[in-house]
Amino acid sequence: xxxxxxxxxxxxxxxxxxxxxxxxxxxxxxxxxxxxxxxxxxxxxxxxxxxxxxxxxxxxxxxxxxxxxxxxxxxxxxxxxxxxxxxxxxxxxxxxxxxxxxxxxxxxxxxxxxxxxxxxxxxxxxxxxxxxxxxxxxxxxxxxxxxxxxxxxxxxxxxxxxxxxxxxxxxxxxxxxxxxxxxxxxxxxxxxxxxxxxxxxxxxxxxxxxxxxxxxxxxxxxxxxxxxxxxxxxxxxxxxxxxxxxxxxxxxxxxxxxxxxxxxxxxxxxxxxxxxxxxxxxxxxxxxxxxxxxxxxxxxxxxxxxxxxxxxxxxxxxxxxxxxxxxxxxxxxxxxxxxxxxxxxxxxxxxxxxxxxxxxxxxxxxxxxxxxxxxxxxxxxxxxxxxxxxxxxxxxxxxxxxxxxxxxxx
Amino acid sequence: xxxxxxxxxxxxxxxxxxxxxxxxxxxxxxxxxxxxxxxxxxxxxxxxxxxxxxxxxxxxxxxxxxxxxxxxxxxxxxxxxxxxxxxxxxxxxxxxxxxxxxxxxxxxxxxxxxxxxxxxxxxxxxxxxxxxxxxxxxxxxxxxxxxxxxxxxxxxxxxxxxxxxxxxxxxxxxxxxxxxxxxxxxxxxxxxxxxxxxxxxxxxxxxxxxxxxxxxxxxxxxxxxxxxxxxxxxxxxxxxxxxxxxxxxxxxxxxxxxxxxxxxxxxxxxxxxxxxxxxxxxxxxxxxxxxxxxxxxxxxxxxxxxxxxxxxxxxxxxxxxxxxxxxxxxxxxxxxxxxxxxxxxxxxxxxxxxxxxxxxxxxxxxxxxxxxxxxxxxxxxxxxxxxxxxxxxxxxxxxxxxxxxxxxxx
Numbered sequence: 001x002x003x004x005x006x007x008x009x010x011x012x013x014x015x016x017x018x019x020x021x022x023x024x025x026x027x028x029x030x031x032x033x034x035x036x037x038x039x040x041x042x043x044x045x046x047x048x049x050x051x052x053x054x055x056x057x058x059x060x061x062x063x064x065x066x067x068x069x070x071x072x073x074x075x076x077x078x079x080x081x082x083x084x085x086x087x088x089x090x091x092x093x094x095x096x097x098x099x100x101x102x103x104x105x106x107x108x109x110x111x112x113x114x115x116x117x118x119x120x121x122x123x124x125x126x127x128x129x130x131x132x133x134x135x136x137x138x139x140x141x142x143x144x145x146x147x148x149x150x151x152x153x154x155x156x157x158x159x160x161x162x163x164x165x166x167x168x169x170x171x172x173x174x175x176x177x178x179x180x181x182x183x184x185x186x187x188x189x190x191x192x193x194x195x196x197x198x199x200x201x202x203x204x205x206x207x208x209x210x211x212x213x214x215x216x217x218x219x220x221x222x223x224x225x226x227x228x229x230x231x232x233x234x235x236x237x238x239x240x241x242x243x244x245x246x247x248x249x250x251x252x253x254x255x256x257x258x259x260x261x262x263x264x265x266x267x268x269x270x271x272x273x274x275x276x277x278x279x280x281x282x283x284x285x286x287x288x289x290x291x292x293x294x295x296x297x298x299x300x301x302x303x304x305x306x307x308x309x310x311x312x313x314x315x316x317x318x319x320x321x322x323x324x325x326x327x328x329x330x331x332x333x334x335x336x337x338x339x340x341x342x343x344x345x346x347x348x349x350x351x352x353x354x355x356x357x358x359x360x361x362x363x364x365x366x367x368x369x370x371x372x373x374x375x376x377x378x379x380x381x382x383x384x385x386x387x388x389x390x391x392x393x394x395x396x397x398x399x400x401x402x403x404x405x406x407x408x409x410x
Numbered sequence: 411x412x413x414x415x416x417x418x419x420x421x422x423x424x425x426x427x428x429x430x431x432x433x434x435x436x437x438x439x440x441x442x443x444x445x446x447x448x449x450x451x452x453x454x455x456x457x458x459x460x461x462x463x464x465x466x467x468x469x470x471x472x473x474x475x476x477x478x479x480x481x482x483x484x485x486x487x488x489x490x491x492x493x494x495x496x497x498x499x500x501x502x503x504x505x506x507x508x509x510x511x512x513x514x515x516x517x518x519x520x521x522x523x524x525x526x527x528x529x530x531x532x533x534x535x536x537x538x539x540x541x542x543x544x545x546x547x548x549x550x551x552x553x554x555x556x557x558x559x560x561x562x563x564x565x566x567x568x569x570x571x572x573x574x575x576x577x578x579x580x581x582x583x584x585x586x587x588x589x590x591x592x593x594x595x596x597x598x599x600x601x602x603x604x605x606x607x608x609x610x611x612x613x614x615x616x617x618x619x620x621x622x623x624x625x626x627x628x629x630x631x632x633x634x635x636x637x638x639x640x641x642x643x644x645x646x647x648x649x650x651x652x653x654x655x656x657x658x659x660x661x662x663x664x665x666x667x668x669x670x671x672x673x674x675x676x677x678x679x680x681x682x683x684x685x686x687x688x689x690x691x692x693x694x695x696x697x698x699x700x701x702x703x704x705x706x707x708x709x710x711x712x713x714x715x716x717x718x719x720x721x722x723x724x725x726x727x728x729x730x731x732x733x734x735x736x737x738x739x740x741x742x743x744x745x746x747x748x749x750x751x752x753x754x755x756x757x758x759x760x761x762x763x764x765x766x767x768x769x770x771x772x773x774x775x776x777x778x779x780x781x782x783x784x785x786x787x788x789x790x791x792x793x794x795x796x797x798x799x800x801x802x803x804x805x806x807x808x809x810x811x812x813x814x815x816x817x818x819x820x
Contacts, residue, residue, distance in 0.1 A: 003413040003518040025550070053678075061471040061545050065553060068500035068546040071694075071811035074678035075685075081697050083676035084812070085506045086498040090478035096495045100510055106517035108413040109674070135471055136478040140435070143475060264519070266493035268463075268484035275485075284481075287491050401481035402494070 002106040007251035007258035008408070009112075010045070010244035011373040012036025013366075016189040016237040016358030018122055026057055026064060026120040026240070027076045033116060033240035033363075034077045041244060042255040050244070051110035053077075053084040054100045056093030056117035056362035062132035063123045079114070088362075090136035090397035091311060093117055094241065095266075095365030095404040101245045102261050111250045116242035117362035129236060133361070136398035138271040150233055150312065152273055152399040154225035157314035159279035161227070163329070168227045170332030171313035172216050175231045175355055177341055178310065182352025184382040187367075189237045189358030232313040237358030241367040259376045263296030263392075263407030265289055271401035282396060284403035285322035289394070292405040293324075298390065300324030303407070305347035305375060305385045307368035309396040310354050319394050320348060323405070347385045350375060365404070368393035376410040412516040417661035417668035418818070419522075420455070420654035421783040422446030423776075426599040426647040426768030428532055436467055436474060436530040436650070437486045443526060443650035443773075444487045451654060452665040460654070461520035463487075463494040464510045466503030466527035466772035472542035473533045489524070498772075500546035500807035501721060503527055504651065505676075505775030505814040511655045512671050521660045526652035527772030539646060543771070546808035548681040560643055562683055562809040563722035564635035569689035570724055571637070573739070578637045580742030581723035582626050585641045585765055587751055588720065592762025594792040597777075599647045599768030642723040647768030651777040669786045673706030673802075673817030675699055681811035692806060694813035695732035699804070702815040703734075708800065710734030713817070715757035715785060715795045717778035719806040720764050729804050730758060733815070757795045760785060775814070778803035786820040 012033045014021065021029055038045060053074050060066045067086075074084035087097040094117030101115040121129060134143040137152070161167055175194060182188035183196075190197070198215035202208055209215040221229045251258040269284030270276055276283065293299055300323055308323065310316035317331035325346045326334045334340055340348035351357050351371040354364060372391035374380045380388075388410075395404045422443045424431065431439055448455060463484050470476045477496075484494035497507040504527030511525040531539060544553040547562070571577055585604060592598035593606075600607070608625035612618055619625040631639045661668040679694030680686055686693065703709055710733055718733065720726035727741035735756045736744045744750055750758035761767050761781035764774060782801035784790040790798075798820075805814045 001518050003516075052676075059471065059477060061469065061477075064549055065545050066549045067469060067471075067498060068681070068808055068811055070499060071678035071807065072548065072681050075680055075811075079678075081677040081679060081694060083509075084499075084678040085510070085676075088477060088496040088498060089480060089494075099493075100495070100513070103510070103513040103517040103519055106413075106519070107513040108411050108516065109513055135475050138482065139474055139476045266462075266495075267491040268481035268489075268494040269491060270485055271478070271482050284491060397481065398478055401478055401485075 003108065004106040005248035006102045006105045006245055006261050007248050008243055008369065008373050009246045009251050009254045009258055010037045010041040011370045012040055013187055013241035013370045014239050015187050016239035016360055018189065018235060018237055021238040026060060026118045027072055029120060029238060029240040030073050030116065030118040031076050033242040037242040037244055045254055047078050049112050050079055050082060050114050052082050052104055052113045053079060054087050054097040054113065054115045055084065056087050056097050058088055058090060058093045058119060058361040059132050059135065063120050089402045091361050092365055092395040092397040092402045092404045093362040095393065095395040095406060098243060098366055098369060099264055099266055099404065102264065105245055105247050112244065112246045114242060114244055116240065116366045118240035119360035119362045120238050121236050121360055122238050141272045149398065150225040150228055153312035153314055154228045155273060156279045156318065157227055160314055160318065163280050166332050170317065170336060171232050172213065173335040174310060174313040174316045176212055177335065178349050178353040178355040181342060181350055181383060182356030185352050185357060188352040188356055189235055190356045194231065228312055234311050234354035234359035237360045239358060239360035239363045241363045241370050243366045243369050257377050257410065259373050259408050259410055261406065262409050263292035265292030265405040267403055269400045269403065273399060281318060281322055282400035282403060284400050285319060285394065285396060288403040288405040289323045292407050296407040302390055303392045304388045304390050305350055306392040306394060307349055307351060307371055308394040310349060311359060313355065316349065316353065323394060342383055343386055350380065350383045350385060365395045368395060372408045376408060413518065414516040415658035416512045416515045416655055416671050417658050418653055418779065418783050419656045419661050419664045419668055420447045420451040421780040422450055423597055423651035423780045424649045425597050426649035426770055428599065428645060428647055431648040436470060436528045437482055439530060439648060439650040440483050440526065440528040441486050443652040447652040447654055455664055457488050459522050460489055460492060460524050462492050462514055462523045463489060464497050464507040464523065464525045465494065466497050466507050468498055468500060468503045468529060468771040469542050469545065473530050499812045501771050502775055502805040502807040502812045502814045503772040505803065505805040505816060508653060508776055508779060509674055509676055509814065512674065515655055515657050522654065522656045524652060524654055526650065526776045528650035529770035529772045530648050531646050531770055532648050551682045559808065560635040560638055560722065563724055564638045565683060566689045566728065567637055567724035570728065573690050576742050580727065580746060581642050582623065583745040584720060584723040584726045586622055587745065588759050588763040588765040591752060591760055591793060592766030595762050595767060598762040598766055599645055600766045604641065638722055644721050644764035644769035647770045649768060649770035649773045651773045651780050653776045653779050667787050667820065669783050669818050669820055671816065672819050673702035675702030675815040677813055679810050679813065683809060691728060691732055692810035692813060694810050695729060695804065695806060698813040698815040699733045702817050706817040712800055713802045714798050714800050715760055716802040716804060717759055717761060717781055718804040720759060721769060723765065726759065726763065733804060752793055753796055760790065760793045760795060775805045778805060782818045786818060
């Protein structure tokens, strides 16, 4: 039980994009997210109010030959000499940073803490980038054999198809929905429906696609790792996100509509896929979900909307089952039936998800919280979930070595 | 003010060494430290008692192409599925992990937390290793110009000599003392007095050195970055360290002699040296010390012994001044006069320091706490400080972008 309640009092993020931030380094990207975060606080807040920084940059060693980045960001944001620490848990890094920010405040040590993540990925070519991200897998047992992140999720997809007699077509419902949601999100990497992208490509190449499936099944959507095609994979994006946390006592000074952190679940799983009995579920996600529900004293049915970790389309289906939103084997069917659309039975990835919003690794976790912040304050514009009261984020490290679930309510 | 008091209830570390651990990976090294840590707990403790893991491996991306190492270590220690998070702050990484472990317990979230660090450095050749560690500097402003860690500390040494009219001879008092202390430490990388090493080398090469200074001034002790010679630099070592933290309530269940964390100071400084007005002090250290003293409600004079960050010999002199142990410009003189020897006026680096105990980057912080644990429990054997009641650790990230000071008492 936490000794003190902790709230979000501000949130900011850059747009996620592959070329827009070409000339910006990760420090410049983070400053941009930080400034929006400061601006988002309802009442005036100053640098002096911020006590500490917990920040993620998952693979900045590879992307910018830069470690020790926390103190650098403390300096660039003008927050120096506050304590600044970098947090890493692969793709779940900045959710881990948020969790630690909560601990630091609940402990009584600090009143206001800045957390967030930044990743400048496009400094590397795709092959080098893929190899860099393979460092998040078990090096001697997976990475060294040439298996990459798409390969691992492809194995999960195949296991799922086999067990539940389903097929790749189910996956397309995820990418189509997430592109639709992202088309309404000004921060998203791709702000287009898949059909709009298909039309653009067909004009360029003199092709013709009658509908989305036509396009998704064509060689224009090539295989990355069978059965995953290009549009089953989240893109490579640059971006940053930032969240300001405060003790509930301090929060009232800065906003009349704080968003409270009510549930924290964080677990480690086996890193290698070969150590798991079943590939159709991520055990760490199930356990993290259970812990978060227990702490928040709610059940999965109480969740109004969720950002789940759809690094690859099968991951969203598995996540919605692992979190108890749908029975085993029915996550894909639920998506096809539109039950995961905004204001469907359970609104999933209202921001476009990793698939269409983008996935600058370390920025992803707190970008999920950013969307929860927007939704719970009724500021999500066309993406708004009606009567949003309880939101959840689910952030997975690599192929499930880490899973973090966090629950927020207004 | 922390809501709960937190104590150390166990500590373990591998020997630090450059060749002894040749066939071990970082996961195997950490398991070794963890097992000693479990064994060190006075009363029986089981894996099930441990709630979370905060672990550092500063540059494992470069050394083993391995990030996301926290969940891997959770698995290899048998602690899976507990939450496992990696913490990074360059050379101060595992002290930052310990601090976060304290927050996590004081927050009420967990009762018992494992913290620690591991670094397997010897996978790289020296030139690659040097470049890897340069990632802890400001990449576009320092690293890219070819400046390395020894170079930065060499600049600090020169500034110090200039300002206080002192010279390289003062530095030798640090390496001589720390090698002496390490000669009594079974965990140290070098367990030899400098004169013993000199004799060994002279026999091999047919040389003759009449005393330590003779050797230290000879070409056998070559310049690394003027004025720093080889014996002014900490070595490249593999190693791991681990500390078990518990709430004061739980601590009593496992030991009658817990060691309490009473002061935490952690600050960020400018990363680049060119952003500092004066190179004869590390501002982040001064501020971290002040914060730790304030929290512990003591002054520098109350400290019985300290592990300070002597990655290079001038760093120890500057640290003893930054922490208020000696007036400005007198740290070197104090060392020459023997006032920093074990049971001198202020016992500094009783374990041999980074210089002679070794400096496997991420393992260093919690290895400092390991020595404090031994000292405060009266288990430091020949290195024992008489009536040791209050111990301090001072851990710097790279050239001072981060400084962490922690105070412990029995």
